[in-house]
Amino acid sequence: MVAAGKVWEVLVVGGGHAGCEAANICAGKGLETLLLTGNLDTIARMSCNPAIGGLGKGHMVREIDALGGLMAENADATALQFRLLNRSKGAAVRGPRAQCDRHLYALRMKWTLERMEYLTLFQDIAEEILVEDCHAVGVRTQLGLELRAAVTILTTGTFLRGRLHIGEKQMDGGRLGDFSAGDLAASLNRHGISTGRMKTGTPPRLSGNSIDFSPMERQDGDGKISHFAFYDTREPGEEKNFKMLPEPIVVRPEDQRPCFIAATSKCTRAIVEANLHRSPLYSGSISGRGPRYCPSIEDKFVKFPDHPTHRLFLEPEGISTDEWYVNGLSTSLPLSVQEDLIHSIEGLGRAKILRPAYAVEYDYAPPTQLFPTLESKIVPNLFCAGQINGTSGYEEAAVQGLLAGINAAAKLMNRESLVLGRHEAYAGVLIDDLVTKGTEEPYRMFTGRAEYRLLLNAGGAELRLLGAAESHGLLGQGRLGRIRKKLRRVEEGVDFLERERAPEGGTLGNRLRVHGEGVVAELRSALGMVSDAEWEEIFYRVSYAGYLERERRTIDRLGAMDAVPIPENMDYAAIRGLRTESRQKLAAIRPRTLGQAGRISGVGAADVGLVRVAMEAQSRREMKHAEVEKFPPVKI
Numbered sequence: 001m002v003a004a005g006k007v008w009e010v011l012v013v014g015g016g017h018a019g020c021e022a023a024n025i026c027a028g029k030g031l032e033t034l035l036l037t038g039n040l041d042t043i044a045r046m047s048c049n050p051a052i053g054g055l056g057k058g059h060m061v062r063e064i065d066a067l068g069g070l071m072a073e074n075a076d077a078t079a080l081q082f083r084l085l086n087r088s089k090g091a092a093v094r095g096p097r098a099q100c101d102r103h104l105y106a107l108r109m110k111w112t113l114e115r116m117e118y119l120t121l122f123q124d125i126a127e128e129i130l131v132e133d134c135h136a137v138g139v140r141t142q143l144g145l146e147l148r149a150a151v152t153i154l155t156t157g158t159f160l161r162g163r164l165h166i167g168e169k170q171m172d173g174g175r176l177g178d179f180s181a182g183d184l185a186a187s188l189n190r191h192g193i194s195t196g197r198m199k200t201g202t203p204p205r206l207s208g209n210s211i212d213f214s215p216m217e218r219q220d221g222d223g224k225i226s227h228f229a230f231y232d233t234r235e236p237g238e239e240k241n242f243k244m245l246p247e248p249i250v251v252r253p254e255d256q257r258p259c260f261i262a263a264t265s266k267c268t269r270a271i272v273e274a275n276l277h278r279s280p281l282y283s284g285s286i287s288g289r290g291p292r293y294c295p296s297i298e299d300k301f302v303k304f305p306d307h308p309t310h311r312l313f314l315e316p317e318g319i320s321t322d323e324w325y326v327n328g329l330s331t332s333l334p335l336s337v338q339e340d341l342i343h344s345i346e347g348l349g350r351a352k353i354l355r356p357a358y359a360v361e362y363d364y365a366p367p368t369q370l371f372p373t374l375e376s377k378i379v380p381n382l383f384c385a386g387q388i389n390g391t392s393g394y395e396e397a398a399v400q401g402l403l404a405g406i407n408a409a410a411k412l413m414n415r416e417s418l419v420l421g422r423h424e425a426y427a428g429v430l431i432d433d434l435v436t437k438g439t440e441e442p443y444r445m446f447t448g449r450a451e452y453r454l455l456l457n458a459g460g461a462e463l464r465l466l467g468a469a470e471s472h473g474l475l476g477q478g479r480l481g482r483i484r485k486k487l488r489r490v491e492e493g494v495d496f497l498e499r500e501r502a503p504e505g506g507t508l509g510n511r512l513r514v515h516g517e518g519v520v521a522e523l524r525s526a527l528g529m530v531s532d533a534e535w536e537e538i539f540y541r542v543s544y545a546g547y548l549e550r551e552r553r554t555i556d557r558l559g560a561m562d563a564v565p566i567p568e569n570m571d572y573a574a575i576r577g578l579r580t581e582s583r584q585k586l587a588a589i590r591p592r593t594l595g596q597a598g599r600i601s602g603v604g605a606a607d608v609g610l611v612r613v614a615m616e617a618q619s620r621r622e623m624k625h626a627e628v629e630k631f632p633p634v635k636i
Contacts, residue, residue, distance in 0.1 A: 002034065002120065002122045002145065002147065006148070007138075007148045007149065007150070008032050008033065008034045008138075008147070008148065008149040008150070009026070009031040009032045009033065009149065009150050009151070009412055010022075010023075010026040010027075010031050010032070010033040010034070010149055010150070010151055010152075010153065010405075010408055010409070010412070011033075011034050011036065011138055011139065011147055011148075011149035011151070011152045011153070012026070012033065012034070012035045012036065012153045012155060012405075013036050013037075013126045013139060013152065013153065013154050013155060013156060014036075014037060014154065014155035014156045014157055014159070014386070015035055015036075015037030015038075015039075015040070015042070015043040015044070015121075015155075016043075016044065016045070016155060016157045016386060016387075016397060017044060017071065017386070017394045017395075017397040017398040017401065018155035018157075018385040018386030018387075018397040018398060018400050018401030018404070019035060019037065019043075019153075019155035019385075019386075019401060020035075020043065020044050020070060020109055020113060020398070020401065021064065021069050021070060021071065021398045021399075021401035021402040021405060022153045022155060022383075022385060022401040022402065022404050022405035022408070023035040023113060023116075023119055023405070024069065024070050024112075024113065024116065024119075024405070025068060025069070025402055025405035025406055025409065025474070026119075026153075026405045026408060026409050027116045027117065027118040027119035028068065028116070028118075029409045029413070029473070030118055031118060031409055031412060031413075032118055032120075033118055033119050033120070034119075034120050034122060034147060034149065035113065035119060035120070035121050035122070036122055036123075036124060036126060036139070036141070036147060037121070037122075037123060038123065038124070038125045038159070038178070038179050038181070039123065039178060039179075040110070040121060040123045042106070042175070042178065043106060043109060043110040043113065043121075044074075044105060044106045044109035044110065045102075045106050045175070046100070046102045046105060046106070046394065047157075047158070047175050047202065048200075048202045049315065049325060049327055050099065050100050050101070050102035050105070050315065050316075050317050050318070050325060051097060051098065051099050051100060051315065052071065052075040052079075052097070052098050052100055052105075052228070052394060052395065053075070053095060053096045053097035053098055053228065053395065054085060054095050054097045054395075055085055055086060055093065055095040055446060055447055056095060056426060056445040056446045056447045056448075056449065056450075057095065057097075057393060057395040057396070057445055058085070058095035058096040058097055058228070058395075058458055059095060059426045059445075059447070059456060059457075059458045059461065060395045060396070060398075060399045060425075060426045060427055060430070060445060061075065061096070061228045061395055061398075062096070062228060062230075062458045062459075062461035062462075063399065063425050063426060063427050063461045063465060064395075064398055064399055064402055064427075065228060065229045065230055065461070065462070066230065066461045066462035066465040066466075066469060067402060067406070067427075067465060067468065067469055067474050068402075068469065068474035068475050069398065069399075069402045070109065070112060071228070071394075071395070071398045072227075072228035072229040073228070073229045074105060074108055074109050074112070075098050075100055075105070075228050076098070076227045076228055076229050076248070077108060077248030077249065078100045078101045078104040078105040078108055078248065078249055079098035079099065079100050079101075079249065079251055080098075080099045080100065080101055080249070080251065080256060080257040080316060080318070080319065081098065081099040081220075081221035081251075081256040081257050081258070081259065082096070082097070082098050082221050082222055082225045082226055082227070082251070082256065083096075083097050083098075083221055083222050083226075084096055084097070084222055084226045085097055087222075090544075091457055091459070091536075091540050091543075091544075092447070092453050092454045092456070092457050092544070093447045093453065094458065095447070095458065096226040096227070096228055096458060098228065099221075099257065099259060099315055099316065101249065101317075101318035101319055101320070102317045102318050103317075103318050103320065103321065104246075104249065104318065104319075104320075107246065108246050108248075111246055124141040124142055124143050124145060125141060125142040125179060125181060126139040126140070126141055126142075126147075126181065126184050127139070127140055127141060127142055127181070127183040127184055127187070128140040128183060128184065128187040129152070129184070129187045129188060129191060129379070129382065130146065130148065131191050131379060134379070134380065135379065135380045135381045136151070136152045136376075136379050136380070136381040136382035137149070137152075137381070138152060139152065139184075150381065150412055151381045151382075151383065151408040151411060151412060152381065152382050152383070153383040153384070153385060153401075153404050153405065153408055154382065154383070154384045154385070154388055155384075155385050155386045155388065155397070155401055155404075156174075156181060156184065156386070156387070156388045157174060157362075157386055157387045157388070157397070158174040158175065158200065158360050158362040158387055159174030159175075159178070159179065159180060159181045159362065160174075160181055160182075160184060160185040160188075160195070160362050160363035160364070160388065161180060161181070161182045161185045161362060161363045162174030162175070162178075162179075162180040162181070162360055162361070162362045163180065163360065163361045163362070164176060164358050164359070164360050165280040165285060165286060165332045165358060165359040165360070165361065166332060166333075166334065166335060166356055166357075166358045166359075167278050167279075167280070167332070167333055167334025167335065167337070168278065168280075168283075168285075168334065169334070170280075170285065173360070174360065174362060175360065176355065176356075176358055185363045188365060191378070191379055192378045192379070193365050193369060193376065193378050193379065194365065194366060194369065195363040195364060195365050195366075196288075196363070196364055196365075196366060196390075196440075197287055197288035197289070197361055197362070197363060197364075198288045198289055198290075198361070198362060198363075198364050198387075198390060198441070198442055199281075199286050199288035199289060199290040199359055199360070199361045199362075199442075200290065200291055200294075200359070200360055200362075200392060200442055201290070201296055201330040201331065201332055201357065201358065201359040201360065202330060202357060202358060202360075203325060203326040203327065203328070203329040203330045203331070203357045204326055204329065204331075204338055204342065204353050204354075204355060204356055204357040205317065205323050205324065205325055205326075205353070205354045205355040206314075206323070206324045206326060206342070206348070206351045206352060206353060206354060207322060207323070207324075207351070207352040207353075207354050208316070208322035208323065208324050209322055210350050210351045210352040211314065211324060211347060211348060211351050212347045212348075212349070212350070213260050213314075213347060214347070215262075215346045215347045216260040216261060216262045216314065216346075216347050217260065217261040217262075218258050218259075218260055218261075219258060219259040219260060219261055219313070220256065220258050221251075221253065221256030221257075221258075222253070223253050224253070225251070225253060230461075230462045230533070232482075232486070232531055232532075232533045232534075233462065233479050233482040233483045233486055234478075234479050234482070235478060235479075249319065257316050257319070259313055259314060259315045259316070260313070260314040260347075261311060261312070261313055261314075262311075262312045262313075262314060262345055262346065262347055262348070263309045263310065263311050263312060263345070263346070264297070264309045264310045264312065264344070264345060265309065265344050265345060265346065266308065266309075267344040268297075268309075268341055268344040268345060269301050269308070271337065271340050271341050271344055272297060272298055272301045272333070272341070273301065275333055275334075275337045276298060276302070278333060278334055278337065279296075279298045279331075279332055279333050280332045280359060281296060281298055281299065281332060281359070282298065282302075286332070286359060286361050287361070288361040288362070289440055289441040289442070290359075290441070290442070291392050291441060291442040291444060292441055292442075292444075293444050293446075294330065294392070294442075294444070295330070296330045296331050296332065296359070297310070297328075297329050297330065297331045297341070298331060298332075298333065310328060311328060312326055312327065312328040312329055312345065313326075313327035313328055314326055314327070315327055323354055323355075326342075329341070329342075329357065330357060330359075331357045331359075332357065332358055332359035333357075335353070335356050338353065338356055338357055339353060362387070364387065364388055364389065364390045365384060365388055365389065365390075366390065366438050366439075367384070367389040367390055367434035367435055367438060367439065368434075368435060368436070368437075368438040368588060368589050370384060370389070370434070370435050371435065371592070372419045372431055372432065372435050372592065372596075373403075373404075373407040373411075373417045373418075373419060374389075374400060374403060374404040374407060374431070374435075375407065375408075375411070377590065381411075383404040383407065383408050384404070385397065385400035385401040385403070385404040386400055386401060387442075389434055390434065390438070390439040390440075390441075390442065390443055391430075391434070391439075391442065391443045391444070392442030392443060392444050393444055393445070395445065396430060396443065396444065396445055399426075399427045399430060400430070400431070402427075403418060403420075403427060403431065406418045406472055406474070410472065415472070416471075418468055418472055419431070420465075420468065421559075421562070422450065422451065422452060423452040423455055423456075423551075423555045423559075424456075424464060424465070424468075425456065425461070425464070425465060426445060426449075426450055426456055429445070429449055429450045430443075430445055430449075432596070432599065433449065435589070436589065436591065436596050436599045436600055437599065437600065437601050438601075452551050452554075452555065454544055454547050454548055454551050455548060455551055455552075457540055459533070459536050459537055459540065460537050460540065462483055462486075463483065463486065463487050463490065463537065466480070466483050466484065466487060469483075486531075486533070486534060489530060489534050490534055490537045490538055490541070493527050493530060493534065493535075493538040494509075494538055494541050494542055496508075496526075496527060497509040497512060497523060497526075497527070497538070497542050498542065498545070500526070508523055508526065509542045509545065511523070512539070512542050512543060513542070513543060513545070516543070520539065558595070559595070561593065561594040561595035561598060561608075562593045562594070562595030562596065563593070563595075564593055564594040564595070564612070564615075565592060565593055566590075566591055566592060566593060566594060566597065566611065566615060567615065567618065568590070570590075570611070570614070570615070570618070572586045572587045572611075573587065574614075575610055575611065575614045576610075577610050578607055578610055578611075579607065581602045582600075582602060582603045582604070582607040585600050585601075585602055585603055586600065586603060586607075586611070594608055594611065594612060597611060
């Protein structure tokens with residue numbers, strides 16, 4: 001019960017993808033957790049594309065599963081179509097993706113959370129952060145409740161001063177038909193947390209029975225399904241602390257729902273160009289920065305004038321609805337213009353709009369105000385995760401919620417926090433980019449953001465994150481034991497292929513690197529009984545052995561800087577020779593290590609060298625002071 005005077009151990013504000021993961025991990029630790037959301041019926045709602053995964057994103061979903069999160073299994077259980085993107089390219093950059101049932105995904109996640117021990121759900125809107133002695137102690141709500149907690153995790157999505165735009169029409173809301181949390185944003189500002197504005201948008205939804213799919217290119221799912229969750233190391237229901245779940249959709253390759261590819265026309269361009277003055281993006285109504293890698297159709301035609309057409313992807317919203325999502329047609333033009341746009345596309349001449357496209361402008365808190373644990377530097381005991389940190393995407397939000405929950409729990413339980421390195425996980429790349437470099441536009445994960453991406457293949461996520469899962473108690477002992485066994489068998493398989501001689505000379509590993517897929521059956525047979533998942537990892541490690549070793553050597557060489565901590569009381573203003581920009585950024589971000597300092601935009605190698613010299617000088621002074629304290633001078 002949400003009783004007056006009760007103090008929760010963890011309060012999670014927001015029921016989106018970040019909030020669900022944060023609440024799950026904290027309640028799973030046995031901490032009394034309250035999930036506060038403005039609408040219980042929109043928990044885990046896919047506000048935009050009803051899909052999970054993709055390039056870089058799919059890697060993070062595998063990492064979420066490896067660290068005890070919910071997204072992977074929930075996506076698998078509600079998927080309509082599976083595809084492995086970049087299948088023709090190297091395994092390091094292949095990304096699993098699933099088209100999900102939008103309604104069932106949210107329903108199943110809510111069902112999961114409702115049955116968790118130590119977790120309470122409550123519908124109300126947070127209006128003010130409660131701060132006492134400079135520490136967050138909870139929130140005050142629209143109903144006048146004071147909900148107090150030892151730690152508070154903000155996962156507010158696009159609802160902080162959310163403003164919707166459809167042509168000249170504007171309305172408050174973080175999502176069409178939902179509310180806006182304006183007072184909460186003002187409360188953050190009063191307590192010293194700065195905010196900025198960002199913008200995102202979503203395409204229109206169409207009635208399927210009004211679409212002519214015949215002129216479009218059909219896009220089917222893969223013949224071999226690539227799930228997100230690692231089922232080879234878990235038993236059915238093993239990690240769950242509730243009794244039952246809704247029956248999952250069991251999708252066989254032949255039962256997958258197709259998607260379709262269409263394209264804009266010359267007429268589409270003409271309609272956009274004739275109505276640019278009515279777009280909030282170009283009329284000046286929107287000040288927030290939009291996503292670079294998911295632009296509106298207006299931006300596509302303006303910024304890419306040499307592209308006569310742009311591809312669109314029609315994707316089903318679910319098995320119990322005939323609603324279709326038009327991926328690539330995000331816009332904030334007036335509804336009448338949206339209808340003309342849609343009717344200018346082949347196959348959509350008679351299409352009916354069920355929900356209009358719109359843009360949403362919202363506040364975010366620049367993430368350089370956070371520690372790598374995602375705790376606020378300004379208001380202790382306040383954690384932030386998801387779009388409030390300037391990111392875009394369900395997967396980016398979910399992995400932040402997961403890590404914020406892990407670190408909030410660790411703080412309460414007096415245990416070491418979890419900060420993943422850039423060489424350990426895409427999650428580590430994401431968090432380091434946010435808290436070190438910040439972002440001025442909605443941040444989206446790509447494989448290209450990871451300099452050590454060969455070490456971060458999606459299939460090896462639970463093996464490389466085994467240490468983190470074990471040390472932080474994120475998985476059950478049964479699954480941990482099976483992961484250890486899997487890792488041992490993979491290492492033994494790699495060792496065998498690199499040691500065993502091939503008939504023509506050299507090792508079996510060399511034979512695999514030369515002939516590739518052509519010798520898979522032969523070499524897998526030589527290994528004996530290994531599972532498909534084990535073989536895929538063995539194949540990857542042997543195939544890329546030289547490249548992987550080179551990346552490890554680079555990490556060993558550069559990683560030394562990340563092992564050098566910077567004192568929390570470092571006075572950057574007193575360091576002579578630092579450039580003004582570097583001094584300001586170092587003082588604002590307060591990096592934890594020399595390695596992190598070197599990754600701050602605008603801070604060069606010379607600046608890091610000056611910081612190191614200053615650290616050494618400070619260390620000598622402190623040692624001298626300690627020596628004087630221990631052996632004070634004797635007065636004669």
